[in-house]
Amino acid sequence: MGRPAERQTMGPVMWMGVCAFALCIATTTAEHTAPGRVLARQKRDWQWNFLFLEEEKSDPPPHYVGKLKSTNYRERTKFIIQGEGADKIFWVNGQGDIYANRKLDREEKAVYNLTAYLIDMDTGETVEPEAKFLIQITDLNDNSPQFPKKYAGSIAERSPQGTEVLTVTATDADDPTTANGRIAYKLLNGTDLFDINGQGTITTKVNYLDREKQSSYVIVVHAKDMPGMNTGGSATTAVTIDVTDINDNMASFTKNMFRFTVKEDEKENSEVGVMDVEDKDEVQNKDPSFSFKLQSCRDVFEITRNPRGDAALTLKQRLDYETQVEHRCEVTLQEGSVITPTDNAQAVTTATAIITVLDVDEPPLFTQSAYNFSIREDARINSEVGTVSARDPDKANLKIRYSIDDPNCPVSIHPDTGRMVTTKMLDRELIPVHTCHVTAVETGMQGLKSYATVSLVVVDVNDNAPELINITNIYMCHNEAADTVIRTIGAIDKDDHPQHFSFSLARPSSNFTLIDHKDSTASIKVRQGGFDADDQREYVLEILATDAGKPPLTSTTTVVVSLCRCGPDRNTENCKAAYAQTGVSVHALIAILLCILTILVIVILIVLRKRYQKETMVASGKNSEIHEQLVTYDEEGGGEMDTNGYDVSVLTSARNEGSARPAPGLYAVVKKPPAGRADMAMMIEVKKDEADHDRDGIPYDTLHIYGYEGPESLAGSLSSLDTSSDDSSLDYDFLNDWGPRFKTLAELYGVDGLESDYPY
Ligand SMILES: *[C@@H]1O[C@H](CO)[C@@H](O)[C@H](O)[C@H]1NC(C)=O
Ligand SMILES: *[C@@H]1O[C@H](CO)[C@@H](O)[C@H](O)[C@H]1NC(C)=O
Ligand SMILES: *[C@@H]1O[C@H](CO)[C@@H](O)[C@H](O)[C@H]1NC(C)=O
Ligand SMILES: *[C@@H]1O[C@H](CO)[C@@H](O)[C@H](O)[C@H]1NC(C)=O
Ligand SMILES: *[C@@H]1O[C@H](CO)[C@@H](O)[C@H](O)[C@H]1NC(C)=O
Secondary structure, three states: OOHHHHHOHHHHHHHHHHHHHHHHHHHHHHHOOOOOOOOOOOOOHHOOOOOEEEEEOOOOOOOOEEEEOOOOOOOOOEEEEEOEOOOOEEEEEEOOOEEEEEOOOOOOOEEEEEEEEEEEEEEEEEEEEEEEEEEEOOOOOOOOEEEOOEEEEEEEEEOOOEEEEEEEEOEOOOOOOOHHHHHEEOOOOOOOOOOOOOEEEEEEOOOOOOOOOOEEEEEEEEEEEEEOOOOOOOEEEEEEEEEEEOOOOOOOEEEEEEEEEEOOOOOOOOOEEEEEEEEEOOHHOOOOOEEEOHHHHHHHHHEEEOOOOOOEEEEEOOOOOOOOOOOEEEEEEEEEOOOOOOOOOOOEEEEEEEEEEEOOOOOEEOOOEEEEEEEEOOOOOEEEEEEEEOOOOOOOOOOOOEEOOOOOOOOOEEOOOOEEEEOOOOOOOOOOEEEEEEEEOOOOOOOEEEEEEEEEEEEOOOOOOEEEEEEOEEEEOOOOOOEEEEEEEEEEOOOOOOOOOEEEEEEOOOEEEEEEOOOOOEEEEEEEOOOOOOOOOOOOEEEEEEOOOOOOEEEEEEEEEEEEEHHHHHHHEEEEEOOOOOOOOOOHHHHHHHHHHHHHHHHHHHHHHHHHOOOOOOOOOOHHHHHHHHHHHHOOHHHHOOOOOHHHHHHHHHHHHHHHHOOOOOOOOOOOOOOOOOHHHHHHHHHHHHHHOOOOOOOOHHHHHHHOOOOOOOOOOOOOOOHHHOOOOOOHHHHOOHHHHHHHHHHHHOOHHHHHHHOO
């Protein structure tokens, strides 16, 4: 039975309620007024006390709600209500009729809780005890269902029938206990594939949804209240349902045959090609695997799945055109994880890859990439080291020529045979291993090259004598006790044999003994003490050291022992003899002494020369002038390039004039000295020395004016000075005026005439 039927009876129910209320009030009044009467019903049943009022009444207020009744009602009594909405929404008249003075909304407030009183208008006292009652606002279908949000769901393709996709829920503000608030769902389209139940849950109706056919559906859901009736509100929403991918398609080669070409010099792991595979599934659901049928293909190639799910062929080892020109490999495709494959039958699961090898002119191939040879360090020049060998891997099999380009390599190679011999003497102690690069060149047009490393290990030969160590600053005391050890010596050796040495005295000594400890050390002992402290002599002993080589080498070393005056505990107070071993040979000393002597002689010569010049200056009376010039030109000369130091134009103009008209020249003729009369060379040497040692003098490059061909030259002097004039009686004092830079020139030209006596 539906609610509307109830609603139709609402009027009578209400009235029954009002009557019951009145009856009850009457009963209690009776009880009150007539105590002692036993009643069947003691308790009041408050079930009745509902008053109903429809929401959203369309006719204008006031709206009649109900009537309060009491048996105690008479003249001069009146009803009062208190509680929710009392006197604001609801009011009661003298007859007990309750009205609402405006229309009410159940969705705002559904129940009003009120209390009724009957009071005596004169005394103001309650005639009846209070009675509680409720005014219930009854629902009208004044709200439509609503979808609170957009819905989207997904379902895997090929899901079984009845798989839940998502649930939609519409809301309705009306009373959910009535049809007004109840919602029924249905699909407006897509009903062949999907279903919706009363709770709004969408399920699949079929098990063959296929992403590859359609990957997304939009279906319209309709929600309506007042189910089963033509009236009522409704809402629709579009629900997007995505179909997600599963691996339900078999992978398949796109062709039965794939052709590839590879150069024979292609390196390992390089790609040969890709065999395309077709698979409708999304890439994450592509799962093909590939394999070769033949082991020979497996040895040479690698087949893997690339990120796109295709078969990628790579090289596992190098190919050789000369051995095999074509490789035929059958490849099988498998995809085990396919779920309910649809097009299994059409899939191409076997394809052939034909790989053609292209010929490439390859460089020579050495038998080894690195060769190790060894040779004794005492091997003579032209000793055989070893032989390297390379061949042309191509069909042409061209001749190979060998060479070594490194000039530091101590071996040479025969260009045809690859035989190597030494070109230098070797020394292990200098370079223990030589590394050379041998080049092999094909004699063909291309001249392809390859290289090999040859390591030449120099084998040690005992060719270094032992050297004593710890033999400097050996001293003994004048009061040395007998058998005192004054030094422990050792030895070293550059050769590559065990560093073991034995020691002995080369010549017996009356003052020392040598004790060989057999552990490569030996001690020098004093035989007898009591030396004369004032003795200036050095004591020497010759020590013979022998190494452990085969054959052994020996060395004899003279060791110097100085004699010291010592205090107690061998404290040296005074060492007479040279403490250190003499480090300089007699020859070197003589050389040094000669050097010193030469320098001394030169210095004396220069000093003498200077003094002589000074005397002549003083005599000429130009002393003050020179002094003045020296002050003026107190600066460093810059050689020929220095054009600021003095006015070059003076020189050049003078020279031009000189060459233009021969007389009167500014320069005197440099008189060619009579042959053999003077030692000009000697003079130049002296001048050069002077220039070298005189810091204040003219820079060396000024000396070119001494260009002198020698007394026997027929060509004569090339100097322009020669042509300037033949007047030799000129005064050259102005040269002095030019400053210190021209001092030497002035001297040469015999300023003051005193020097004209120079043996030119
Ligand atoms: C009505 O209000 C009274 C007091 O105000 C309370 O005791 C009673 O439970 C309420 N009744 C309902 C149905 O809310
Ligand atoms: C259902 O109707 C909507 C709106 O008209 C449309 O976009 C959608 O494609 C339809 N769905 C089906 C499965 O027909
Ligand atoms: C050559 O000798 C070196 C060390 O001296 C060694 O590392 C290398 O392996 C050797 N090569 C050959 C080919 O014997
Ligand atoms: C050098 O000689 C001193 C004195 O005999 C000794 O103490 C020292 O150990 C020696 N040093 C070496 C390196 O043999
Ligand atoms: C040993 O020393 C003495 C002086 O004490 C000296 O006369 C003698 O020549 C020395 N012998 C040698 C071989 O040096």
